Amino acid sequence: MSDSNKHAAKEPFVRIAKNGLPSAKRAIGVRAASLLAALILCSIYILIVGRGEVSLGNAFSQMWNGTFGIPGNVRSMRIMMWDTAVYAAKLLCVAVALAPAFKMKFWNIGAEGQIVMGGLATAIIMHDFGSLPKPLMLILMIVVCVICGAVWGVIPAVFKAYWGTNETLFTLMMNYVAMKIMDYFYNMWKGKLSALPTFPKETWLPSLFDHSYGWNIVIFVVLAILMFFYLKKTKQGYEIAVVGDSANTARYAGINVRRVIIRTMAISGAICGLCGGLTVAAQNHSIAYSAEAVHTVTSGYGFTAIIVAWLANFNTLGMILISLLIQFLEKGTGQLGNSFPAFAVGAGNVMIGIVLFCIIGGAFFLNYRLVFRSKKQPKEKVKTEVRDTDA
Amino acid sequence: MKKILAILLAAALVLSFAACGSKEPKDNGGDAAKSIKVGAILVGDETEGYTLAHMNGMEGAVEALKEDGYNVTLEYKKKVPEDTSVETNANNLIAGGCDIIITNSYGHQFNFGSVIEQNPDVTFVAMTGDLAAGSNLPNYFNAFTKVFESRYVSGVVAGMKLKSLLDSGELNAKDYPNSYEGENIKIGYVGAFNYAEVVSGYTAFYLGLKSIVPNIVMTVKYTNSWFSEEREAAVGEFLMNQGCVIIGQHADSTGAPAAVQKAHTAGTNTMCYSVGYNVDMLDVAPDVVLTSASNNWEVYYETLFRAVLEGKPVPQDWAEGYSEDAVYITDLGSACADGTDAAVEETIAGIKDGSIKVFDCSTFTVGGKNLTSYTNAYGMNDAETITNENGVYFFDESTLRAAPYFDIRIDGINEIASDYAE
Numbered sequence: 001m002s003d004s005n006k007h008a009a010k011e012p013f014v015r016i017a018k019n020g021l022p023s024a025k026r027a028i029g030v031r032a033a034s035l036l037a038a039l040i041l042c043s044i045y046i047l048i049v050g051r052g053e054v055s056l057g058n059a060f061s062q063m064w065n066g067t068f069g070i071p072g073n074v075r076s077m078r079i080m081m082w083d084t085a086v087y088a089a090k091l092l093c094v095a096v097a098l099a100p101a102f103k104m105k106f107w108n109i110g111a112e113g114q115i116v117m118g119g120l121a122t123a124i125i126m127h128d129f130g131s132l133p134k135p136l137m138l139i140l141m142i143v144v145c146v147i148c149g150a151v152w153g154v155i156p157a158v159f160k161a162y163w164g165t166n167e168t169l170f171t172l173m174m175n176y177v178a179m180k181i182m183d184y185f186y187n188m189w190k191g192k193l194s195a196l197p198t199f200p201k202e203t204w205l206p207s208l209f210d211h212s213y214g215w216n217i218v219i220f221v222v223l224a225i226l227m228f229f230y231l232k233k234t235k236q237g238y239e240i241a242v243v244g245d246s247a248n249t250a251r252y253a254g255i256n257v258r259r260v261i262i263r264t265m266a267i268s269g270a271i272c273g274l275c276g277g278l279t280v281a282a283q284n285h286s287i288a289y290s291a292e293a294v295h296t297v298t299s300g301y302g303f304t305a306i307i308v309a310w311l312a313n314f315n316t317l318g319m320i321l322i323s324l325l326i327q328f329l330e331k332g333t334g335q336l337g338n339s340f341p342a343f344a345v346g347a348g349n350v351m352i353g354i355v356l357f358c359i360i361g362g363a364f365f366l367n368y369r370l371v372f373r374s375k376k377q378p379k380e381k382v383k384t385e386v387r388d389t390d391a
Numbered sequence: 392m393k394k395i396l397a398i399l400l401a402a403a404l405v406l407s408f409a410a411c412g413s414k415e416p417k418d419n420g421g422d423a424a425k426s427i428k429v430g431a432i433l434v435g436d437e438t439e440g441y442t443l444a445h446m447n448g449m450e451g452a453v454e455a456l457k458e459d460g461y462n463v464t465l466e467y468k469k470k471v472p473e474d475t476s477v478e479t480n481a482n483n484l485i486a487g488g489c490d491i492i493i494t495n496s497y498g499h500q501f502n503f504g505s506v507i508e509q510n511p512d513v514t515f516v517a518m519t520g521d522l523a524a525g526s527n528l529p530n531y532f533n534a535f536t537k538v539f540e541s542r543y544v545s546g547v548v549a550g551m552k553l554k555s556l557l558d559s560g561e562l563n564a565k566d567y568p569n570s571y572e573g574e575n576i577k578i579g580y581v582g583a584f585n586y587a588e589v590v591s592g593y594t595a596f597y598l599g600l601k602s603i604v605p606n607i608v609m610t611v612k613y614t615n616s617w618f619s620e621e622r623e624a625a626v627g628e629f630l631m632n633q634g635c636v637i638i639g640q641h642a643d644s645t646g647a648p649a650a651v652q653k654a655h656t657a658g659t660n661t662m663c664y665s666v667g668y669n670v671d672m673l674d675v676a677p678d679v680v681l682t683s684a685s686n687n688w689e690v691y692y693e694t695l696f697r698a699v700l701e702g703k704p705v706p707q708d709w710a711e712g713y714s715e716d717a718v719y720i721t722d723l724g725s726a727c728a729d730g731t732d733a734a735v736e737e738t739i740a741g742i743k744d745g746s747i748k749v750f751d752c753s754t755f756t757v758g759g760k761n762l763t764s765y766t767n768a769y770g771m772n773d774a775e776t777i778t779n780e781n782g783v784y785f786f787d788e789s790t791l792r793a794a795p796y797f798d799i800r801i802d803g804i805n806e807i808a809s810d811y812a813e
Contacts, residue, residue, distance in 0.1 A: 069483070069486070070486070070487060073486055073487070075482075075486035076483055076486035076487060079479060079482045079483045079486060080479075080483060083479045083483075180812075183812070192586065192587075192769045192770075192798075193770075194497050194498070194584060194586045194588070195473055195496075195497050195498030195501065196498070196501075197501045198501050198502065212475075212504075213475075283474075283475055284474045284475055285475075286474070286501070286502075288474070291615075291616060292472065292473070294470075294472040296472050296473065296474035334469075334470070337436065337469055337470070338466075338467050338468055338469050341437060344436045344437055344438065344469060
C-alpha cells in the first residue's frame with residue numbers, strides 16, 4: 001500500500017498533453033472563452049485603474065465611440081468608421097506582406113524599413129517630379145515604392161540564401177538604416193521650418209468614395225484575398241510551405257530553396273513598399289521624422305502586424321478580423337485616455353496586452369490540454385499498479 | 392462565433408455607410424450664446440509639460456468664464472500625431488458639436504485638409520502656427536505668447552545672481568579660470584532646435600543677463616529634441632564642464648537642472664546655476680534653480696472663448712506678454728541674490744510701459760555693428776522687422792505675426808555643433 005502511494009506521488013499535479021486537431025466546436029469554445037476571460041480581466045483592470053470613478057458601461061461606450069463614432073450621430077459614425085477602416089486596411093496589408101515570409105519561417109522583422117523605403121521613394125516622386133504629367137507620375141509613384149520595398153526585403157534574403165546570415169537581426173537593423181535615410185530627406189525638405197508641410201495637392205492620389213485614402217482600403221483588401229489564393233492554391237505558395245517545413249525536404253524535392261527565399265522576400269518587401277507608398281501618396285501626403293512618438297508613415301505596424309499574422313495563423317482572410325480587433329483596441333483605448341485622465345498614460349496599452357495575452361493563451365489550449373492528477377486512477381494506470389504490487 | 396461577429400460587424404458598417412446621406416446634424420440651437428463646446432487636438436498628454444500647460448490654461452479659462460455665467464465644455468484628443476489624424480479628429484469633434492477647434496503643435500497646421508473651409512461656423516486656432524493670416528480663411532487663427540519677455544526677465548534674475556557672485560568675490564578668475572574667456576564670464580544655454588523660436592528666446596535671455604552684467608559670452612548647444620531628459624542632462628553637463636556659471640534652457644524637461652543639482656550635491660568644484668522653462672523646476676533642483684520662464688496660456692484661451700461666446704471678432708495673430716499677464720516667471724529659488732525681487736519688478740514695469748525694449752538694437756551688435764534694418768527674417772517675405780520709436784531702434788518681435796521670427800545671430804553668442812542628429 002505504501003508502495004503504491006509512493007508511486008502515485010511521482011505523477012505531477014498537472015501535466016500538459018498535446019491535442020490532435022481541435023474540433024470546430026472546441027475551437028469556437030476556446031476562442032469564446034478567451035475573449036470572455038479578456039473581457040473580465042479588462043473590466044477588473046478598468047475598475048482598479050479608474051479608482052471606481054469610471055463605470056464599466058461608460059468605459060466600454062467610450063471605446064466604442066473612439067472606434068465607430070458616437071452612436072446615432074451619423075456624421076461622427078461615418079468619420080470614425082472610415083478612419084478605422086483605413087488603419088485596419090493598412091495593418092492588414094503589412095500582415096499580408098509578412099504572411100508568405102513567415103510561412104517560409106523567414107522572420108521578416110524588417111517590415112518597418114520596407115514600408116519606409118517604399119514611402120520615401122513615392123515621396124521623392126511627389127516632391128521632385130510633381131511637374132510630370134499626372135498619369136505618368138502616378139504610375140511612377142506606385143512602381144518606385146514597390147521596387148524600393150522589394151529591394152529592401154531582398155537584401156537580407158540574399159545574405160540569408162547565400163551566406164546563412166540571421167535574417168531576424170538583419171531585417172531589424174535594416175529598419176534603422178531606412179529610418180535614418182528618411183530622416184535625412186525630412187530634414188533636407190523641411191529646411192528652417194519646424195515641421196514638414198504636406199506635398200502639393202496635385203501630387204496626391206485621386207480620391208475614391210470621397211476620401212483621399214479610398215484606394216488604399218480597396219487595394220489592401222484585394223491584396224489580402226489574392227495572397228490567400230497565392231499561398232493556398234499556387235505552386236509557388238506550396239513551395240513556400242515546403243521550404244518552411246524543411247529546407248532539406250524542399251531541396252530533395254528539387255525546389256531551388258535560394259530562389260524561393262529571395263522571391264518570397266521580394267514579394268513581402270514589395271507589398272510593404274506599396275503600403276508605404278500608398279500611405280504617403282493617398283493618406284499622409286508627407287513623410288515623418290523617426291524621433292516622433294508615432295512614426296506616421298509606418299504607424300508602427302511593421303511590428304504590430306507580426307502579432308496579427310501569428311494570431312490569424314498566416315490565414316490572410318482571418319487577418320481582416322484580427323486587424324479590426326486591434327484597431328478597436330488601439331482606437332478604443334486611445335479614446336479612453338482622451339476621456340479619463342486615469343487612462344492617459346499607457347494604461348490603454350496594458351488593456352491591449354491583456355486581450356492579446358488571453359487570445360494567445362487561448363491558442364495554447366487549442367493545441368494542448370492540461371491533465372490534472374485525479375484521485376480516480378485511469379484504468380490502465382490501475383492495472384499497471386496492480387501488476388507492480390503483485391511483483 | 393467568428394462568423395456571427397463578422398456578420399454583425401459587416402452589417403454595422405453597411406448600415407452606417409448606407410445612412411451616409413448629406414444630412415448634417417443641425418445645431419441644437421438652445422442658448423448658443425451662453426454655452427460652447429471646445430475641441431482640443433493635443434500633441435501630448437498630461438505627462439508632458441508643454442501640453443499640460445495648455446490643458447491647465449483651457450481649464451483655467453473655463454473656470455473663469457463660469458463666474459460670468461458661461462458654460463464651456465472641453466473635449467480633448469490626446470497624442471494626436473502631425474498627420475491626417477488632425478483632420479479626422481477635427482471632423483469628429485465638430486460632429487460631436489464643437490464650436491472651436493484648437494491644435495497645440497506647430498506641425499498640426501499642415502494637416503487640416505479642407506475641414507476649415509467646410510465648417511465656416513467653427514473657429515479654428517492653430518497655436519504657435521503661422522499660416523492663418525495668409526490663408527484668407529475668416530475662421531482660422533494663430534496665437535502665441537511673447538515668452539521672450541519672460542525669458543528676458545529670467546535673464547535679469549540670472550544676472551543678479553552673477554553680479555552678487557562677482558561682488559562677493561566668490562566668482563573670480565583665480566579660483567575659476569575655466570569660467571572666464573578673457574574678461575568675459577561664460578554662460579550656457581541648452582536649446583532644442585535651431586529655429587527662430589529658440590533663437591529669439593536665447594537672445595532675449597542673454598540680453599536680460601547682459602543688462603545686469605555686461606561682460607558675458609554665451610554658448611548654445613542643441614539637443615535636437617523638444618523633450619529629452621537624457622540629452623538635456625548631457626548637454627547641461629557639457630556646458631558645466633566648459634565652465635558656464637549660468638545655464639538657461641529652451642527644452643521641456645528637467646534634465647539640465649537635475650545635472651547641475653547633481654554636481655552641486657556631489658560637492659565638485661563647479662559654480663553653476665540653472666534657469667528652467669515652462670514649469671517650476673525647484674522640486675528637482677532646489678539648490679541651483681533660480682526661476683523658470685513660463686507661459687500663461689489661460690489669458691489667451693479666455694480671450695478666445697469669450698470672443699466666440701459673445702459673438703465678437705477673434706483676434707488674428709494674438710501675441711501678448713507681460714501687459715496681459717500672458718507670460719511670467721515662476722517663484723524665485725532660495726539661491727537667488729538679494730534684491731532680485733526689486734530688479735524683476737522694475738524690469739517688468741519697464742517692459743509694460745515700453746521703456747525697456749527686449750531687442751533694443753543699441754544693446755547688441757551683429758558683426759560689430761548696430762542694426763537699423765533687418766529684412767531677412769525667415770518666412771517673412773522681406774518685411775522690415777526693425778522699428779524706430781523716438782530714435783530707439785528695436786527688433787519688433789511677434790508683431791508682424793504671432794510666431795517668433797527673430798533669427799539673427801548676435802555677437803557674444805556662440806552656437807556649437809550638436810551631438811545629436813536632427
